Amino acid sequence: MNNLGAGEVASVERHVQKQLRHFTSFNFGVKVALPLVFSTCLLAIFVSVAAVLPPKILAHSGDGYVTYSRVIPELQQLVSPEEAEQWAADSLVNILSFHFRDVEKTFGEAKSRFSKSGYRSYVENLERNGTIESLKNRGGIVTTITKRPFELLHAYRQPGSYGFFKFRAQVLTTVYGAGEPSTSSKYMVIDMRELPRGAGHHPLEIINLYGTET
Numbered sequence: 001m002n003n004l005g006a007g008e009v010a011s012v013e014r015h016v017q018k019q020l021r022h023f024t025s026f027n028f029g030v031k032v033a034l035p036l037v038f039s040t041c042l043l044a045i046f047v048s049v050a051a052v053l054p055p056k057i058l059a060h061s062g063d064g065y066v067t068y069s070r071v072i073p074e075l076q077q078l079v080s081p082e083e084a085e086q087w088a089a090d091s092l093v094n095i096l097s098f099h100f101r102d103v104e105k106t107f108g109e110a111k112s113r114f115s116k117s118g119y120r121s122y123v124e125n126l127e128r129n130g131t132i133e134s135l136k137n138r139g140g141i142v143t144t145i146t147k148r149p150f151e152l153l154h155a156y157r158q159p160g161s162y163g164f165f166k167f168r169a170q171v172l173t174t175v176y177g178a179g180e181p182s183t184s185s186k187y188m189v190i191d192m193r194e195l196p197r198g199a200g201h202h203p204l205e206i207i208n209l210y211g212t213e214t
Helices: 006-052 068-075 083-092 116-128 132-139
Strands: 096-099 138-158 163-176 183-194 206-209
Touching: none
Parallel strands: none
Antiparallel strands: 096 138, 138 163, 163 183, 183 206
């Protein structure tokens, strides 16, 4: 720079300072701004994905069987302790469906949905007026989901809505017709949900039944 005049030196210094400012700005963007923008984008994606993920699972029994004593605490997260105790005491044995060879009709709403109390009243009425005995004599199939053992697969309750849970139960199917009734056993996966209170509904109802291996 000894060959440069004072004005030229000042001009070079200004140019160098300008380049340093550009480099500093670029360096800040690479080291600070870009990671910050990237992190913000990742956070936005995470929040969006979390919003559509399934609700938190409250209970899972794996492949082993669980008894009512272990299931009741999970049910109490969906209903009151009294309702859970009552449901655990007598519900599964009352889930019945009737299939008949002549009309292939299923009474009530078994296999799709029904309220426990409403369906039980319906079955009791059929028993009182002799309909069930008559249908057995005509030949048909009676399916009973046993009380225990059964396997709780999962249960959850989405904030602001009603609860859902799924379990697997043993199902006994009795075929009536000529000769002695024939009974077979298999397991069935059952989806249930919590109902709004009132309107004569039990707080839990079946929404899906899935046949599984014998």
